[in-house]
Amino acid sequence: MNRLVNGLRAACAFVLLAALAAPGARAALAPWSALAGKTVLLVTGGAESPEPNDDARVARHLRKLGFTVRTADAAAPASAAAGASLIVLSSTANAHELGDKYADVPVPVFTWNTYDYPNLGLTGPVLHRDYEVIDPVQHYADSFAVLYAYGANITSEISRAVGLKPQLFGTLYLEPETAGWGRPGPGGTVIADFFGSRSHAAVFTYERDATLADGRVAPARRVAFYLGNDDFHLLTAVHGPAAKDPNLRSWAIGRKLFDAALRWAVSPPPPIPTYDPAAIDAGIRSVAHGKRVLFVERVHGGEGHRSDANMVAHLRSLGFTVVVADQTAPQSVARGMSLVMISGTCSKWKLANKYDEVRLPLISLEGLLSDSLHFTGRDRYRDYGEHGELLESDDPPEDYLDIVGAWSPMAAGLKPGLVRFTYHPGVLKWAWPLPDATVIATLPGEPHEDAIFGYPKGARMAGGFIAPARRALLPTDNPSYDDMTPQGRALFDAVVLWTIGG
Amino acid sequence: MRIRSRIARAGAVLAALAAATGVALAGPFPYRVQHRIALTGTAPVRALAAGPGAQHVYAAVGDEVRSFDLTGQAGSRVKLPGVVTGLAAGAGDTLYAVVGAPARLVILSVRPLHVVVSVSLHAGAPSAVVFDPVADELFAESQAGHSVTRLDPGTGRRLGVVRLQGELMQMASNGRGTLYLANAERNALDVIDADRMAFSGDIPLARCRAPSGLAMDTLGRRLFVGCGNGRELIVDADLGYTFVTLPIQRAASLQAAFAFHPLGHAGWKGGTFVAGGSEVDAIRMYAFVRYAGGGRLALTRPATALASNPAAGELWLAEAPRAAAGADDEGAGPQLLVLGPSCAEASR
Known part of the structure; x- marks a missing residue:
């Protein structure tokens, strides 16, 4: 029996490691050939669709990609999606008719019905703050501005598929056009944005099991795209000799982005991790041998010294070789290491910008280093901060985290929603990372105060810095490690396991 | 009166919407036949x-x-x-x-x-x-x-x-060292680097079959492609990107001509005319990103050639000789049609 349990555990560890090895720890896009023949339900306004519209063109395009297309009117019941592999919601469907009927359907949804975003939980409910449709009649000047968008994320599968760069690109062909934007919740991934603002996402996604903006959990993948009723045919593309120019190729990517996002939506998502601390433990042990961890702390410090010692002991018990360095030691001590972990006992002032460019995976336990490590912007209290620090924070101590990225192996298989991180309320740090980061947990009720997140290698971080290896934030303040619940410890280990993978 | 003002208001709203959204409404053909010249012989005007x-x-x-x-x-x-x-x-x-x-x-x-x-x-x-x-x-x-x-x-x-390979049809040059050819067999535009006289690639033409007519607006860098399956494609030459598709006649061999102010300095900003079958299609340019069908003129015989003469506000067309007619049959030879602005356009 024990052998069976151990075998299963080893299998779990293998799956976990395989997931961690993938770029960004996400599943790859399925080849088009694997998607051919799948059924797409295209929901339009039917006879009530505004004219002109591109629904027929979209249907033709989907068929050309190999899908079998079934159409339904906005008024059709959600059961219309039975047997479909993908639901596509056109903006021609009346959002009030659509309501939230597809919100809980465990089928991927690809939508450009901006007014329906709140019904699906993709954004908050407030027009102009959480979502908006720019159109040439109401917003003539802005309808030119939406002909351009910025690549916000360069490491997602969609971004990699189109070679998205952190720069401007052409969304639609040159006419003042209708386009929508939304502000996703922290569980969402912004792929491209308007106006250089991640709060004005042109294209954004939710992985299956990610927490939506309204707190519900995505039952399948969700994609929001910036199109209007009749501008599918104006999605940018380049052909002929001009396509040999790499700048033009990375400029006119609207159609490629549409196709890649569509393909991502309908590709199989990664398996949902299960909460199994022993499997994570086994996973770490299988990779720890021969790996050297540089643990940077305030040597012989006061508060937190015991916690630091216990973390070091834990890492050693897993099989790592741990070298402890004082915060004032030169960065060269990282040479030959496999992972750098910066303790919350370190003083930002004394650390003096070290380790930001180190080409090793790095975990910061100190959220206040988030600006110097390029995790976020430079505005303390807006871009990063802390809860519960007496005299330094207006916010009360906290002991819970809100899991919003349950799909990621960094979430240790914990279910979406609140999880008790420490036994007692204490200081918890946070930062608001850029769209390339995968956010695992926020502080409760604070969607932009992200307590656990990770940047994959190659991610665009603050100030245009490109992550030379994985980067992660854990919110443990000086003594918190000793106060962690088993769930907190599992998160700690899962983040270590993910980070050392790249 | 009330109805009329409502109609006027609706018209104004539509016009504003059209201006704002780029949707332009098709109008009547802007030319009418002013002169018809019968030529002797049976040889067509090529x-x-x-x-x-x-x-x-x-x-x-x-x-x-x-x-x-x-x-x-x-x-x-x-x-x-x-x-x-x-x-x-x-x-x-x-x-x-x-x-x-x-x-x-x-x-x-x-x-x-x-x-x-x-x-x-x-x-x-x-x-x-x-x-x-x-x-x-x-x-x-x-x-x-x-x-x-x-x-x-x-x-x-x-x-x-x-x-080159394929069936080469009408050519157009961009004024900057690039020549384009409609390739009816390959359903594409062949692109030639005129400096090196080398093929530099082709521009695919989505849902266009047997393209033959080709004209270019060298200022706006637009290519107008007449397709045998009844479509006129407007292509951004810089990107090879088709951004407008309009219906035209179906004909195996089309000729196209583009001109700014084709009706003279009043009237249209630009226009493309496509002839080949027994019709002439007009594409009206409102702006460099906005085009619409500009009407269609029926001919008595297939067109064999056309030329725009914008300085005179004229469009010239050649009609084929009557089929199976003898050289001496009256009116059997080819005809030239001189088209000038229609009454509606002339009164603008």
């Missing part, structure tokens, strides 16, 4: 060209080049060594003609109309000629030889040849 100064139009009829004034009055004519398959107005008083057999480029002066020089061509029987006045480049196409030859506009000397 090409038309508005001459320098816009005071005359030249027609390739059999083995002759004939001139006509703006009212359609026949002027001088000159006989060439074979059937004239293409005509193009050059710089100054120059006119270019290509002859199929024997394969020759003929450089003519139009004051008076006479041959200046005749040069042999060696890359197949020429089927068309195009002159780019901005780049000062001259090209002769050979459908039979699957080739394009670049020639010196002053002497006719051969500067380079490119061999």
